[in-house]
Amino acid sequence: MTAELGHFAVWMALVLALLQSVLPLIGAWRGNIALMSTARPLAIMQLLLLTIALIALGYAFYFNDFTLAYVANHSNSALPWGYRLSAIWGGHEGSLLLWVWMLAGWGAAVAWLSKSVPATMVARVLAVMGMIGIGFLSFMLFTSNPFDRLLPWFPLDGADLNPLLQDPGLIVHPPMLYMGYVGFSVAFAFAVAGLLAGRLDPVWARWARPWTTIAWAFLTVGIALGSWWAYYELGWGGWWFWDPVENASLMPWLSGTALIHSLAVAEKRNLFRAWTVLLAILTFSLSLLGTFLVRSGILTSVHAFANDPERGTFILIFLALVAGGSLSLFALRAPKLKNNAGFRLLSRESFLLGNNLLLLTATFVVLLGTLFPLIGDALDVRISISAPYFNKFFVPLTLVLMALLSLGMISNWKSHRGDAFRRRVLPLIPASLVGGLLAAWLPGGTPWLGTLGFIMVAWVVLAHLDDMIRKARASRGSFFAGLWRLSNGYKGMVLAHCGLALLVAGIILVTHHEIERDVRMVPGDTVQVGGYDFAFVDVGPRAGPNYDAMRGEFRVTRNGRAVTTMYPEKRTYRVGGQVMTQVALRPGLIHDLYVALGEPLDMPGAWAVRVYFKPGVRWIWAGALLMSLGGVLAVIDKRYRRRPARDTTAQAVAEGSA
Known part of the structure; x- marks a missing residue:
């Protein structure tokens, strides 16, 4: 009976997702406050229903209900209870339930925490998230239902959970990864809502930025946990293998990193608006592509879940609808995204644009390396792309990226005087050279490329320390009081960039001195x-x-x-x-x-x-955790808690009819 309750709750969540995707949009279009106000309770009720479904599936696993096909295929009475519960997301069907539960969680969080966002924008954002929910709930109910029964013939005991997944890493890795994947749906929903409203201004970027950053932080932790799990569980001592499913998580992380920096420019300078929208669409589309790769059966990987081409076809169609529909809307609204504001070559905008281009190039490299072998298999042509391909591109791209991120951090918005810029940069160069060469002077020696990497690590750390000291000294009061008064957004940026430096240092050490x-x-x-x-x-x-x-x-x-x-x-x-x-x-x-x-x-x-x-x-994972912590610190910056002028009914109606 518990399973039937969970199954019913999922169907009711689908009904609410349908209402959530239609009623608020009509309300925003017609300026109807009553219809727009349905968005928040519908989103919260959807989360409650899917929580009931998740608890029902957990109950079936805990009490060994082998009449459920999913439980019989992924559990066993001898399985320790902790792994029985984590087996909820140890297979395809249950991991989909976790996915839609997290999607509902993000929607409920937007509904609960976006009190300062105008009602029309919240209505559109939650409507878009309702549409995404329809796609995934339909996928689960019609092709991958975790509540299917095996009655009247069911096994007396289950087939057991894959031994690779009987590990503490499984308990935390998938939820963190999915929180990042699914969290980018919020950035996507804000982008589509902004296009629908014709409002993509700095205020819009400020609304979207914390949601994007926290999703990126979750994905960072998820990828780091997956790397850690592979390191100690698979038995061959590696931490990253350029496995196609690993690449599937890396691609949205790279484009999401570019999106965070692009949102910063959109918020500060009202620039890169079209670019930011495209990045939001691309990032969520890459999350869906990762879902397709893992669940379509076209990959053979320890990370892959399903082996069913019909399921892959469903996700591919959904991906085409999401990407195609949003890009079509972008094409219609593109003329409104033009901005005549400019910036000089020597400015923070230029360096952030350069970083964005490097990150998108890296994304494209991973995408080609992942998809080309699959395309070759479809054409009966064997194409083998292994680690050397990725490393040859990624190593120089990472080194240039590290050079630019420090330059962007110490430069001014709009323009920076050349002589002042030189006075900031020139003392850092010899200090970075000395620091990098000392780090490279290890037993056995470090190759020149590794030495250059150590120099870039020193460059990033010293540049950020120098900038923090300058800002603290410029503040009133004591030096330590000045450090304390630095904004959480700034501290988060420093922590994330230094985390990247620590990660790169760990990679150099383990690569060249293992x-x-x-x-x-x-x-x-x-x-x-x-x-x-x-x-x-x-x-x-x-x-x-x-x-x-x-x-x-x-x-x-x-x-x-x-x-x-x-x-x-x-x-x-x-x-x-x-x-x-x-x-x-x-x-x-x-x-x-x-x-x-x-x-x-x-x-x-x-x-x-x-x-x-x-x-x-260990520096690799410590660096990733510092990056994630930097993202969390940036999100709690007080500027995201400030309330603008109250969104009155008249204002909401005016925005809705615009």
């Missing part, structure tokens, strides 16, 4: 990696809650002193018989030690063992 050893070992053998001695003590059986494992024991010493004991495992899951590697990690601020137990070899007691020394790898 040590990997693949060895055959028997108990009693010792291998030295990165100055550490790894002694293979023993290997023996261990029983887990739903698996049996062979557990190795490695004692790690350095210069004769004990460091740690590591316990990698080779697990065999009882239900499906899948064999998985569970690595042993000794994390550290400077470097990680990493041991993976491979396969038993022909020689009695011998095992294949892989040992890594990975310097700076």
Whole structure:
């Protein structure tokens, strides 16, 4: 009965989404306040209904209701209860329910927190989000229903959750990733609402900017968590593989980063309005493209969910409608987006435009590298695009991007005097060279490209420190009081840019100074990696809650002193018989030690063992978290809490009839 309640709640949410997409738009068109005011309660009620549906599916997983096909295919009575609950989004159908629940959550947040936004704009934004909800709710109900029953014949026990997903990373990674994906629907809805209203001014950009930034922050955390999960779960010690599904999350992140900076220009200078709208459309369209790639069955990946071309066709049609409809509306409204305001070559606008072009170029590179092999497969032509293709483009693009972002930060809006600009920049160049060269002077040496990367890292950090010190000194009172008075938006920008520098430093370190050893070992053998001695003590059986494992024991010493004991495992899951590697990690601020137990070899007691020394790898995720924290800090800036003049009924009616 609980499943039927959840199923009914989803159908009712679809009905409310239909009403939400129609009534507020009619109200905005006719200037009818009563119809416009339906948008907020409809959005909140939709969230309540989908929360009931999500709880109902969680109840079915927790109590092992194997009459539901989705539960039977993705759970088992021996599965630990934490993984039983996270299995809600461990497969295609449940992850779609999580998606529409989050979409409703974003809509309810807009309804609840946009009290200072005019009623007509809120009505249009929520109507657009209702249309998106119709698409995804229909997709779930008609092709991917998590509440389908197997009555009267149902299994006594389930098929188990994919062992790759039986990990704490699964509990947090998909929700964070989806919050970013779905959150960009708000930026898209604001763009379409602005086009419908013919209002794309600095006030519009100020409304849209915090929603875009917080969605970007969630996506940043989601991608970092996915990288961390792949690092320790897949057993081969990497953190990014240019897997097509990884690329699917990277593309909207890149275009979303460009969108955030473009919104800044639109808010401050009322420029780049058409460009900003196109970026909002592109970013959400890339989120939908990622959904298509993961769920269409055209990819073979540990990240992919579904293998059903019909579902892929549905999403592709929906993507075409969303992108095609919004671009058509943009074409109709384009003449109204012209702006005669200008800026000089030496200005913040120029550097932000340059950053945008670099980010869009990077997006295009990833898009081509991801889609070309798929197009080749469709034409029976084998096209292989691997990491070297992406690295050859991304490394120089990232270095130039880091150079420009600091220049943009220290320059003025509209124009900057050349002599004043030189006085700011010239002292930073030798300091960055010295800092970068010192960082590159590591045991074993760093190649010239890595050294250039360290110089750019030093350039970004020193430029931002210099700017913060100047601003704090220019403020009244003490230096520390001046630092405290800096706006949250500024602090967030500094934190995000320095987070990028830390991430790049981690990438350089782990790329050029990682040590990997693949060895055959028997108990009693010792291998030295990165100055550490790894002694293979023993290997023996261990029983887990739903698996049996062979557990190795490695004692790690350095210069004769004990460091740690590591316990990698080779697990065999009882239900499906899948064999998985569970690595042993000794994390550290400077470097990680990493041991993976491979396969038993022909020689009695011998095992294949892989040992890594990975310097700076934690800096990658720490940098991503700093970037995300910077986004959150920018969102809580007090300027987003200021209320403009009250949106009276007469004003709303006038805007609606305009």
